[in-house]
Amino acid sequence: xxxxxxxxxxxxxxxxxxxxxxxxxxxxxxxxxxxxxxxxxxxxxxxxxxxxxxxxxxxxxxxxxxxxxxxxxxxxxxxxxxxxxxxxxxxxxxxxxxxxxxxxxxxxxxxxxxxxxxxxxxxxxxxxxxxxxxxx
Numbered sequence: 001x002x003x004x005x006x007x008x009x010x011x012x013x014x015x016x017x018x019x020x021x022x023x024x025x026x027x028x029x030x031x032x033x034x035x036x037x038x039x040x041x042x043x044x045x046x047x048x049x050x051x052x053x054x055x056x057x058x059x060x061x062x063x064x065x066x067x068x069x070x071x072x073x074x075x076x077x078x079x080x081x082x083x084x085x086x087x088x089x090x091x092x093x094x095x096x097x098x099x100x101x102x103x104x105x106x107x108x109x110x111x112x113x114x115x116x117x118x119x120x121x122x123x124x125x126x127x128x129x130x131x132x133x134x135x136x
Contacts (some may be wrong), residue, residue, distance in 0.1 A: 038071040062118045068127050076130060079123035086116035 042064055049060045069079060090109045097105020 035072070038068070041065055041071070058115070062115075062122070066122050066125075068123060070129065074126075076123045076126035079119050079126060083116045083119035085121060086112045086119060090116070 030073045045067060046060060046064055048054055049063060053060075055063070065079075066073065069076070088113050093102070093109040093112060095105075096102035097107075097109065102108075
């Protein structure tokens with residue numbers, strides 16, 4: 001195969017593989033730099049969801065969390081642990097709401113219950129993924 005010639009501008013010589021973009025982008029597509037690719041994709045996903053959708057910040061957080069769980073292969077127990085923490089917080093919010101110490105305690109308990117459900121759904125989806133991956 002014929003070797004490509006360098007592109008010259010004045011005293012500077014450029015080769016596509018050795019150009020600024022080649023040196024900059026090549027390391028990001030190697031398997032050892034999976035973290036950087038995930039960082040840029042999750043940042044792009046965050047910006048895209050903020051700009052092009054009408055999702056709330058909490059919904060966007062859970063979409064990013066879902067992506068991160070699968071990209072960095074985080075154990076499903078992390079998400080299920082988040083659900084358990086939410087489930088532990090709910091009774092305290094309800095008690096504080098009933099004692100009129102925290103007036104919006106019941107409303108926050110409902111919100112945290114939805115968060116617990118999201119964490120459980122993400123954890124179960126990750127467990128199904130892990131099960132299918134182990135079966136192969």
